[in-house]
Amino acid sequence: MILKSIELKNFRLHKDSVLTFSENLNFIVGGNGQGKTTILEAIYYMCTTKSLNQSPDIESVNFEEKFFEIKGQFEDLTKNRININFNSDVGKKAVLLDEKQIFRAADIIGKFPVVTLIQSDHEITQGSPGERRKFVDSIISQASETYLKIFIDYNKTLRQRSSLLNQIRETKNPSLYSQLDAWTSTLIKTGSEIIRHRIKFKNEFNEYVKNAYQKIMNTIETPDISYQTFTEIEDKNIEEEFAKELNKKKELELIRAKNLVGPHRDDFIFNVNNRELRRYGSQGQHKTFQIALRFAQFFYMKDTMGRVPIFLMDDIFGELDTYRAKKISEYLKEVGQSFITMTDFTNYSDLVKLENDKLIEVENGTVTYV
DSSP states (O other): OEEEEEEEEEETTEEEEEEEOOSSEEEEEOOTTSSHHHHHHHHHHHHHSSOTTOOOGGGGBOTTOSEEEEEEEEESSSEEEEEEEEETTTTEEEEEETTEEEOOGGGTTTTSOEEEEOGGGHHHHHSOHHHHHHHHHHHHHHHOHHHHHHHHHHHHHHHHHHHHHHHHHHHOOTTHHHHHHHHHHHHHHHHHHHHHHHHHHHHHHHHHHHHHHHHHHOSSOOEEEEEEOSSOOTTSOHHHHHHHHHHHTHHHHHHHTSOOSSGGGOEEEEEETTEEHHHHOOHHHHHHHHHHHHHHHHHHHHHHHSSOOEEEEESOGGGSOHHHHHHHHHHHTTSSSEEEEESOGGGOTTOOOOTTOEEEEEETTEEEEO
């Protein structure tokens, strides 16, 4: 899949920018706050309908305007045009794919697969379990429409069941217990499917992580991901174990009015040489693992989906030592279309711009091809 072009109107600093891209590497160079990362954010919007940093849509509107518009053209086996409009007066966003309005993000997710390597990725290895779940769920959701649907249904069930638990705690109404049983049954069914998908993903993804880690570091260190859920269940009946655990926590759930069991509370443990990275890893190991995860994601999605994702990298090279920067530069030659922001191209002697790569300079929202 290739992003051929993009048009930005009133999108942050970009009042009226039109960009065309290389099918290979696109280096986007500019100082801090000049609008280079905005280009990555616009690409991410088209692929997911959401902001790269999860900020509200209204924050992406140019300060002097009331709306923003993003237009882009993708080419794969077919050509697709996507148009995203947001109007701050009405607070609504419209997404059109080939002139047809899309009302659910789920109808876009996975159609234009995207991988991001950004500075906030340190939260994946160093942050809360929720960050690791979000990382894994985003990959599986792009690669599997089935998983995305189950995941959406599960979260709806969590909200409904939480509301019901709260009603029971407040009213002590015994008639609500039959409703709770029904929602619990749905929770077990959808939650068990999520766990099965995650186990399968973890088993497959580990090999991709090991390959990527080896490419970057060329060392004998061995990375590994394990999946931590409510019990050791890989060889057991998941629904049965889920029901047992819920029964144990039933009274506590009623007291706290909270869903205390399920894949929404699970974690993925990252290890290097059988030692937990979050507890014992050095800063260098954390950074290497974060980069390996994203390259692993790229090749996993490419193989699983049969399509080449777009790779977005935001100001990563400034954080790397020379050795890692050189290794990643070499690794990028195995990747398809990539968009790489940096503050100054001349400072990175290990990055080689080939004839069909593009170098784009951005200053105060204005784009220049070099």
